Amino acid sequence: MLHTILPVFLMNGILLVIAIVLIIAERLLVTYGECKITINKEKIIAVNGGDSLLSYFAQNKIFIPSACGGKATCGYCKVEVLSGAGHILPTEEVFVNREERLKGIRLACQVKVKNDIEVLISEDLLQAKEYKTRILRITDVTSDIKYVVMQLSEPNEINFKPGQYIQFRIPEIEEFRAYSIASPPSQKNILELIVRLVPGGLCSSYIHEVLDVQDEIIVTGPYGDFYLREDSEREIVCIGGGCGMAPIRSILYHLREKGMPRKASYFFGARSKKDLFYTEELMALEGESSGRFSYFPVLSEPKPDDKWSGETGFVTQAVERHMHSNGDTEAYLCGPPPMIDAALKVLAKKGVQDIHIYYDKF
Template structure:
């Protein structure tokens, strides 16, 4: 009996050990690509260990490429231009890469492995991206389903960014997820306050990150995020400005407006904010205060579905109709849009009908 047990244990351990040794040997020989050199933008050189996906390899060198899924190839965000050394396209990349991007050698950095010397091009602004440790200083309700989260930075203690950019929040493992996930949120605070970052997060039913923020996050918690990312920021022109947002799309626009007020940028600006009913409307007093500070700024909230008890006297209807009613010619106008993909696509159409050039319509779509 005992000997039968010994034989079975011995045999399984023997087979496992043999295969494990084989794997270790293979790892050290076949999968060993040695030290390779990554050249970025032609001037920065990094000596790294080969064999791992590019995204993770760059992260070890503290270069953070935006990625929402954490390297599983399911978000398609971590694109970089690889001029040399990436080899041919993999089937797992192709769903995310358009034909124009293929012509420019845009690759999905989480899928391609570093096997030999590589030459990449990465936007300079990404070198400013760092990982930050912070504490949750304040959580407050803006509406029944949007929370405002204020984070106080601890390490590094300050962040340098431009209004309108976003950061990626790290959600630790909890009931809904076995591994940390990263989700992108626009910053709502004025970047001149370099010690704090404020986000507006709307609860998505069963959303991993939003459920965490709404139901688990407490004041005083430690949190990690990286950033800043994005090219959604106010262009320095003399044109008239149209802002359009819905829901938590308020965040980057609020950041831009606060910074305009602080710097005294008094261009003609109108901000159309779409909500269903009064209970989805928020920060109205703050916007009215900004209207006083910026004489040429006008806040135009619009309800698509006001309820009886709202006693709403402002604009009603879909945000696209409200924008169409208010706008004359869009010749001397640039537009900044933030919200759901459906809303943005509809608004782009209205704006281009009014004569706003497509290349002067900047937007930040929620995934």
């Protein structure tokens, strides 16, 4: 059997070495000369070809989101390529659906600039900036979630929509991770984040174990299509769990500052009572809203010591029990994919139209 397996291992090893040699040779020997990247048919960036679109954007202070450091594992860095990019790569296919491919959507981290290339970037993305911040406060809100307060220093103000996110750069390495903003847009000099510790997570481990008050941190943003639609008068239902609290909190506190102009309800799912946080402030918001806001904390596995008399089961079951069927409702969902998928089914039963449902899976 060893005689059969050994040649296979040798062949695989040889192929791997050849692949590595070819990659190194291409980087050392192949030059593409000067290439022009045309953005929105207006701005032209001249570069020495050979690197990715994402790299050239970063070098020119165009802050396209990328939470994976250009490894094609997050799918955030989508841009529309009009010409010059070649065929889509297998690494992109999982993130770019058929409709997007027909429009020329690509992952900027996977498009290598070998010749002149034309791209379209949304104006919102072009408005994203790099900000220097200083950590003001770090607080434990549960055993694995921290509340982080950052003060902007340069520039000292940020404009964002409630529900959007920033990217947090881990010092000394070019790695970014996305975190939703938990504070309302009126706090232009302050950013509040809610960060869960992910086992083995590079950035969450840094925030939980290394980050300290007075540390200086670079963030970029704002980003995201998940934000409150303020041109609507529809009733709002929010559904979330865990760190999905962050963008919903931003939305709710923005509505509070506006006098709660639209009725809203928030269904928040947790496993047991120790996993709930901000309960007091959300109950206070409910109490002061004159019936305009309702908060439903839901425990899926309450412990005997919790002495819990509130909602139990999955958070979507509580939505089914308490949400009135109403086609004139707008929904904002933030949480893990299974929760989002279950919530979409419940909302469909309740008559909420797809075009009025906004969600952020993580």
